[in-house]
Amino acid sequence: MGVVGVVGVADVVDVVGVVLIVGFPFRARSTACSTCGRRSSMSGDQARPRGCRWTRVMPSSMSARDRRPVGPGAEGADPAEELASLLESQDVVREVMKGFLHLGTGETGRVIDDALARLGAHLDVDRSYVFVFDPPEMDNTHEWCRAGVSPESPSLQRVPIDAVAGWLDELIDGDVVVIEDVPGLPDERGIERDHLVSQGILSLLVVPMLSLGELVGLVGFDSVRRHRRFVRAEIGLLRSLADVITSVLVRQRSDEKAAVAEQRLAALTTYSTDFIMIVGDDQLIRFASPSCEHLGLVPDELIATSWFDHVHPDDVREIFRLTRPMADQQLAERVIRLPDFRVRTGRGGWCWMAGSISDVRHDGVVDGLVVNAHDVTDRRGVQEQLAYEALHDPLTGLGNRTLLTERLHDVCRRSSAGSSTVALVFLDLDRFKLVNDGHGHAVGDEVLVEVACRLATVVRSGDTVIRFGGDEFVVLLDAVDEPDEVDQLVRRLEQALDPPVRVGDVEYRVSASMGVVLGSGDVLDPIAMLRDADTAMYRAKESGRGRAVVFDEPLRTKVLRKLTLLHRLPEALDGGAIEVGFQPVVELRTGRVIGAEALVRWNDEVLGVVSPGELVTAAEEAGLIARLTQELCGASTRAAASWPDGLGVALNLSLAQLTHPDLIPTISTALGRHGLDASRLCVEVTESSLMDDQTNAVWALGLLREAGIRTALDDFGTGYTSLAVLRELPVDVLKVDRAFVRGVHRDERDRRLVAAVIGLAGDFDMVTLAEGVENVEQRSALVAAGCSYGQGYLFGRPMSSDAFRATLGDVLERPSVT
Incomplete structure (x- = not known):
């Protein structure tokens, strides 16, 4: 734990208590305290920090190590968990909001007290309270404390505002102030730390309350029992609640003035x-x-x-x-x-x-x-503007996640009552990251705005289009009478994205992967529907992108299998259940074995045989890809070191493995431990993976070649690598995809394609290796086309290292092809 510092509003933070300060708009002109360096809007003796809870000031001049990035891209963020927290908090906030919606005369204090109590109990905080600014002082007008926690309201009346002056600049800018570990604050911030520790505070969060660009208060959270974390969705909801409380207090002030005016x-x-x-x-x-x-x-x-x-x-x-x-x-x-x-x-x-x-x-x-x-x-x-902004995306004008949550709950409730069908379409733009990375986020934003406009124009009048986040969109269909309505909508969405999006003088091709889920019956679960649509969308991406997949029972079975795999994978790695098989690679003309490709194998007692692709994908999602790479490198280099000199081993790595920062150290450690020369190792990456992140993939392949490790481009012909890109790739071996090898001995088109690939590889000083060679006719055709090497069931299936070593003599005795 440590100091977090000033972070953005939508960030994930540690939380456990609430402070609401509301009053007149206040802007600070900062001066520095001569004792501790803390900024103040006052002068003279007033600028010195007081010995009370309001000396909890976080200076803005924090070092880089006191800040950490949090938010949508933060490591460890789980979208499903965030959504569940959002829905749970939404229910609590909705109940709180009802009190404000039906606020009667003289009920302001009671409703605020009730709101503080509800939020305090829901967020598991220790205290929640309201301060009202009356410059140059402020009063603690409301307070809620957890059982066993002493109230402090009596001692917090007429508190000088300069006690919180150190936060004002950050809060005026709309930033959130966070201290995750109060006892862990460094010695240079000892005064601040000692004041907070004396109150038993472990963690601190402060969120600004802004009205028309002016700071009118703040929401804060303290923990005196333990450290807590708080997801970004709940911060957004608390902002909305703070706005409502501000409006109520402003209205109350207005009412009080009106009463005086009437007299x-x-x-x-x-x-x-x-x-x-x-x-x-x-x-x-x-x-x-x-x-x-x-x-x-x-x-x-x-x-x-x-x-x-x-x-x-x-x-x-x-x-x-x-x-x-x-x-x-x-x-x-x-x-x-x-x-x-x-x-x-x-x-x-x-x-x-x-x-x-x-x-x-x-x-x-x-x-x-x-x-x-x-x-x-x-x-x-x-x-009305605040209410609109709370429910809409500022970039595209579409509804946001909050609006989706409300509409989805309403639609599911009406559908359950009327037995109608509800449909949800989850869209994710394909390879949109390339637009942002290649042309900048400003261009990417213009593309998103155009996409949003197109989607909104092709839905039915009663449907809802949501920008879920980033390049993700959701379309909610209420009261679907016929299944064809959903099919027709999906086709309209696809057609809407067909024309290129023009930004300036450049046109961008846009496609989307879509997940569709239909719901009907007595009880519909909004969270499950969104989860299933998201799952179907990812299945569409795995199937080749630019298509729609409907979530059904077979897909549910696949999802359950995936969950089981993720659960059992750590135990399999710890228990040595992940094995490595070796498939021979031969010189096609002579039959001489030149090495083998290492393939991970897992035969689980519950899941059965787990394919290498399924295993690697699960390892990436479970954050175990580095561990799996270590196991693969260790087993492969250990095996190759026991083979005769000159025999190499090839590792087929995913994009996540290839671009992982620990890859080179992991390989170097394995080579050194087993005394294997780097030239006997070859690292393969598929063509489609390379195109997903070409820049980083090419950079990683270059580092491998500099380390003396050979490189190969696998499944060539299935992706979209241009000749210009291929020419610049730091690749030694071009592997011909089995789809072309399958018919090379009987299909003239396949023979010509293979010959073209072989000729292309020769022009770029690469050697060719054919995958999936299963019969002598294919071998002969490949040799005639000039292919150097091959692998496939004709020469052997994946086997253990000992079995591979034992069969070397048999493979070597295969007759030559002339």
């Missing part, structure tokens, strides 16, 4: 900019203040008209329901707070108003109901 109504009517009317029992306007002119209305023209005629039709019913009892003198209350409502302006538009209606009929001068309202159009616009 001075008579004195201020002439000069007030509020919209003031006096109406009779018949709801007709008797008086309208001059401030009506701000709305483009003429006060005299309003007289003797019903004030309801000027209210938006959608708002009249609620206003009438609230005010009718007062008009009928059936209420004891003299003032009713009105919900926000719209009033028609003299310019033909609508203006949002907030205010109250007071019964002043007891006053002989007024003798009526006084409507006092003020323009809140800007505030409503900000609230």
Whole structure:
């Protein structure tokens, strides 16, 4: 554990307590404390840190080692786990939000206390509390503590704001301040560490609360029991909740001011900019203040008209329901707070108003109901914008994961009640990383915007298109009547992506791999649907990209097999269950054995035979690829060292193995341990893997050649390697894919293709090796075409090192082909 530092809002952080500080917008002008170097917005004695919890300041001048990258690409992040946490937290936040949505008069404090308690219990925190700014001081107005944790609210009144001045610059910029390990803070930050430790704090998180670009508060989390981690999705939800609390407190402040204004109504009517009317029992306007002119209305023209005629039709019913009892003198209350409502302006538009209606009929001068309202159009616009931004992707304008979660839950609930079918299509753009890496993220963003626009134009009117993240999109289909509707949508999505996307003078070809899942029945699980669609999408990628795969029971079986494989793989590696087989490689003309290709083998008692490709993929996903590479290198070099001199061994590595930073050290260690010369080792990579990350793959092959290790391009002819790329590849051997070898002795086209590959290899100073040689006719045709080497069942199946060594004499005695 250590100091994390200032990180981005969407990052994954360690968390365990809550602090909400709300009040006036506050910007700090920093000065440095002469005692500890901590920045302050105050001067003189006020700038010195106090001996209280508010001296928990993290300086912005942190060293690089005090920062760590977290977020979508952070190591160890599990998308499924993040989504599960998001859904769970969404339910809690939704319940909290309900309290604010139905907030009644005088209930603000109770609702905030309830919100703090609910969040505190859900997040397993020790304290949660609210501070309100009253510059230059602040007050602890609300506090919740876990059982057994002492409250500190009594000692935290009129606290100088300069106690948190060291955080202000980062928070104003929208950054999150995190200390993961308070006791582990370095000695140069000893003052800060000692103050925090004295309070028993182990971890600290502070999230800013911003309104219209101004810092109005912050959300913080403390842990006094243990270290905790907190996923980025929950931070986003807490931001939304903080915005709501800010809005409620601002509204409360506005209401309090309105109450004062009402007491001075008579004195201020002439000069007030509020919209003031006096109406009779018949709801007709008797008086309208001059401030009506701000709305483009003429006060005299309003007289003797019903004030309801000027209210938006959608708002009249609620206003009438609230005010009718007062008009009928059936209420004891003299003032009713009105919900926000719209009033028609003299310019033909609508203006949002907030205010109250007071019964002043007891006053002989007024003798009526006084409507006092003020323009809140800007505030409503900000609230609506915040609500929109919370549910939409800022780049494409599509819905985001939060909106998907809400819609998916609603759709599944309606489908279960009505027995209709729901469909989910998960799209991932193929090789989009090449666009970002090759042309920059600005170009990539333009491509994403165009793709989003195309997807949105081909879905049905009631469907939802979501940008799930990065280059991933989700289409949610509600109430699917016929299975053909989903097939037709998939075809429309594919067709929408067919035309190239033009950015500037460059055109980009875009395709997508899609996973489709259909759901119906009494109970639909939104999390399972999204997981299954994601699984089907990855199956589409594994099948060649640019296609759609529907999740079904066979695929579910494959998924369960994969989960079992991931579970049993560590034990297999620890127990030596992973074996290495060796398939002979021969000189085709003479039959002379020149070496073997090492192939990993695993025959599991539960899974049965696990193919090398399946094993490598599982090792990559389980984070065990380096361990598997060590086992393969060790077993291969140990075996080759026991063979006669001159016989080499080839390792077929995946892209993840090839580009792993420990590959060269791992190979060097294995060669040195077994005394095998580097020239007897050959590393192979498939053509398709190379094209997935050409830059890093070529760089890794170059390092291998510099170390004296031979290199080979496997499965040549199945990918899209251009001649220009092939010419520059640091490759010694070109392996002809078995698909071309299969018909080389009987199909003229295959013979010509093989001859062309062999000629191409010769032009680039490479030797050729044919895979999948199974009969003498294929061997003869390959020799006639000029192919140098081959491997396949004709010469031997994969076998143990001892069996390979024992059969060397038999293979050598195979007759030559002239």
